[in-house]
Amino acid sequence: MYLTQIPFIVYIISLVQMLLSLAYTMSYTIVPIYLNSQNLLPSEIGLISGLSTFTGILGWLPAAKLTKILGEKKLLILSLSGRGISFLLIGIFVYIDVYFLFIIFFLFINTFLMGLNITPLESYLISNSKNLNQNLVYSIYRTSMNAGWAIGPLLGGYLAKQNLVYPFLATSFLILILSIVVFFFFKNQNYNENQRKLSSGKFIIFKNLPFFFFCLNSLNLFVTMSLLITPLSLFLVHNYSVDSFEIGKLFFLNGIMVVFFQIPLSFFIKNLAFGLQLGLFLYFTGFISVGIFSYYFDFQWIYLSMFIITTGEILSVSSMYVLANKYANQYEIKISPGYVSSTIGFLRTSGWAMGPPIAGLFQEMIASPILVWFFSSAFTIFGIFINSIIFYKYKLDFNRPNF
Numbered sequence: 464m465y466l467t468q469i470p471f472i473v474y475i476i477s478l479v480q481m482l483l484s485l486a487y488t489m490s491y492t493i494v495p496i497y498l499n500s501q502n503l504l505p506s507e508i509g510l511i512s513g514l515s516t517f518t519g520i521l522g523w524l525p526a527a528k529l530t531k532i533l534g535e536k537k538l539l540i541l542s543l544s545g546r547g548i549s550f551l552l553i554g555i556f557v558y559i560d561v562y563f564l565f566i567i568f569f570l571f572i573n574t575f576l577m578g579l580n581i582t583p584l585e586s587y588l589i590s591n592s593k594n595l596n597q598n599l600v601y602s603i604y605r606t607s608m609n610a611g612w613a614i615g616p617l618l619g620g621y622l623a624k625q626n627l628v629y630p631f632l633a634t635s636f637l638i639l640i641l642s643i644v645v646f647f648f649f650k651n652q653n654y655n656e657n658q659r660k661l662s663s664g665k666f667i668i669f670k671n672l673p674f675f676f677f678c679l680n681s682l683n684l685f686v687t688m689s690l691l692i693t694p695l696s697l698f699l700v701h702n703y704s705v706d707s708f709e710i711g712k713l714f715f716l717n718g719i720m721v722v723f724f725q726i727p728l729s730f731f732i733k734n735l736a737f738g739l740q741l742g743l744f745l746y747f748t749g750f751i752s753v754g755i756f757s758y759y760f761d762f763q764w765i766y767l768s769m770f771i772i773t774t775g776e777i778l779s780v781s782s783m784y785v786l787a788n789k790y791a792n793q794y795e796i797k798i799s800p801g802y803v804s805s806t807i808g809f810l811r812t813s814g815w816a817m818g819p820p821i822a823g824l825f826q827e828m829i830a831s832p833i834l835v836w837f838f839s840s841a842f843t844i845f846g847i848f849i850n851s852i853i854f855y856k857y858k859l860d861f862n863r864p865n866f
Contacts, residue, residue, distance in 0.1 A: 484611030509823020522578020554631030613718020620711025683846030685814025742779025
């Protein structure tokens with residue numbers, strides 16, 4: 464399948480996700496630096512980050528049901544509008560220098576609404592790629608997402624150097640514009656009766672055990688992914704005294720690598736199971752190297768760590784999503800796109816809530832940087848072990864489909 468054969472709506476969805484990622488990372492990578500300026504400890508900042516992400520779970524829980532009641536389009540518009548307003552208020556509160564807990568409150572509201580808007584967006588993607596090469600579709604989607612991740616922190620770091628308020632105001636403006644884009648370009652999904660019955664089944668994910676166990680083990684991947692923003696940023700600020708723009712350049716490398724290498728590596732690594740396991744191992748290696756380099760070398764070596772971490776991300780994340788969809792549809796109990804999206808989203812948000820407070824505690828309790836990152840990223844090793852058991856017990860065609 465060629466890129467020109469992909470429906471236009473897939474590119475629109477990917478563009479929306481790219482701009483959402485840009486808007487989010489433009490501000491969210493500044494939050495740990497702002498909280499650090501308020502003289503909070505790493506464990507306290509990690510706890511705030513974890514609790515903030517945990518409120519996203521409260522958004523994921525009703526997301527599939529609300530998508531069915533309201534439709535993807537209406538839910539997207541409502542949640543995006545709310546996020547735009549919450550970032551506007553955060554910017555105003557930073558400007559007038561109110562007590563940081565007021566800012567945290569609206570940060571929590573934003574993550575709740577983010578939980579609501581990602582499910583319908585990914586449901587759109589799954590529904591519009593059912594008869595396509597989903598590996599290619601997810602590669603396009605993740606390439607777009609990481610283009611936003613590449614530009615957002617760099618732009619946010621630059622704006623924050625001018626004034627800490629600017630990233631939040633820019634995020635608010637962009638997300639509100641995206642709600643208008645959704646209004647004009649997205650259509651309500653039409654489901655046939657079989658899809659509606661499938662979507663309405665209670666506890667359906669527990670009836671497909673291969674899907675359930677595989678997705679549950681993805682928590683290890685998501686916890687590791689969460690180390691990249693708040694824990695890594697705080698660690699580098701404390702160990703190297705770098706500013707927000709230097710952190711932005713590091714995340715730019717992360718995003719731009721995915722943009723250029725996500726699709727080519729999908730061609731190169733044919734076996735999904737191998738790609739996932741290798742990606743998890745590279746994640747572990749990359750974070751361990753952060754500890755080694757920070758102990759012996761200067762900041763420039765962290766770019767090599769980011770290169771290794773990002774390679775692990777490229778290999779593992781898209782493989783995990785495609786495998787989850789395979790498990791959802793290749794066993795007796797098949798699961799609808801909305802429930803696949805909300806299940807993965809719920810677990811992703813849970814993992815992102817768990818990682819920062821755990822890593823923050825390690826940074827306070829353990830003096831050795833190498834041990835800090837060994838224990839913080841050890842979830843990857845556990846994930847590799849459990850995946851091996853799942854792949855052995857529940858067989859699949861692990862080969863990537865041809866493009």
